[in-house]
Amino acid sequence: MSTIAERLLDRVRMELGDLPQPFDYQFVGDGVRDHFNVEHRPFDEASITMLNYGDPVEPATVGATLDGLTGTVYFQTAPDPGSPWEIFGQKWRYFSDEDLQVFIDTSLAQHSHHRADAGGGMYSTADIPPVEEYPIALYAAIQALWALATDAAFDIDILAPDGVNIPRSERYRQLMEMIGARTKQYNDLAAALNIGVSAIEVLTIRRTAKQTNRLVPVYMPQEYDDHTPPQRLYLPISTHGVDPVPIDKGRLNIYLYSDEPYAVMLNFQSGADAVPVTPENDSYDMTGWKFYAPVVRVKGSAGPPVTEMNVEVVDNALGLVRLSLDSTQVKKIPSWCFWELRTLAPDKDWLTRMTGDVRRQYGVSRKYPA
Secondary structure, eight states: OOOOHHHHHHHHHHHHTTTOOOOOEEEEOOOOOOOOOOOOOSSSSGGGGEETTTTTOOOGGEEEEETTTTEEEEESOOTTTTTTEEEEEEEOOSHHHHHHHHHHHHHHHTTTTTBBTTTTOOOOGGGEEEEHHHHHHHHHHHHHHHHHHHHTTTOOOOOOTTTTTETHHHHHHHHHHHHHHHHHHHHHHHHHHHHSSTOOOOOOOOBOOTTTBOOOEOOOOOTTTTTTOEEEEOOOOTTTTTTBOOOOOOOHHHOETTTEEEEEEEESOOOOTTOOOOOOOSSSSTTTTTOOOOESSSOOOOOOOEEEEEEEEEEEEEEEEEEEOOOOOOHHOOOOEEEEEEOTTTSSSSEEEEEEEEEEEOOOOOOOOO
């Protein structure tokens, strides 16, 4: 399953028509030249296979360096005269992955300006809801088109004495028309979804207590005959011009129902079916580690937790950890609270690995058969 970053990159390429294409380039050494300009650029350096006399070789072993951006092959020593060389791989029409990632990062930063994640940290790719993936990719494609338009702006029309006319500036005009159409498409989509730079913000007016200067809690409205406990709302707090704190921790929001037990498998290594929790500067052997996973009512509270999640190390070598809550623990948890996972490795300090919200939906009280 592809990640959000991969889907954004693929979508931007699809919007630009800049999909990867195979290429093949051959050249012969002359004993003098130490660099050769490949006729295809930019190309994906990771996809390149180099042949010498028909045999695959590693570029590093023959003193070769590949520059995919400029499409050049450099040799520390000029190849022998008459030696045949061949490279083949994948190329792009306009931009490399690194170039497009710059547009995607800029698009995300502008699209989510003054937005924070659920923990109050910087908004990142992992926080993008599925409905906003296409608008962000479209916004990144618009920025890429602007880069192409800047390059095309230097082309001038060619008027030959024999009457031949080559309107090279037409490319610039076509790009500007495309930018205008795509910008309108993005604005219409963003306005319909109320997202992006021009999004209309709807806020719940909150009162600040005069004696404590703290916000008065807000609760979810309920029907008059709804006798379930009130659900407190943790609304985004205005930063008053202060940027969100750039904290990069793993996030996992936990959703519970009624009094049903809950369990999740965490993987300290990357895994397709597990939540990645990559430690920094730690080995994956968790022998002797200690774990602490409290569930608290208030984020960052130093008081006693509502309950503690059960932590079970499934595989020390692979870094598999299972977190669980039984029915009794779930009953103690309010409608909205917070949790975090801390670890203590031998000869190290306590580190916070993951944080997140805990949401519990109250179900209908029922009696189960004996």
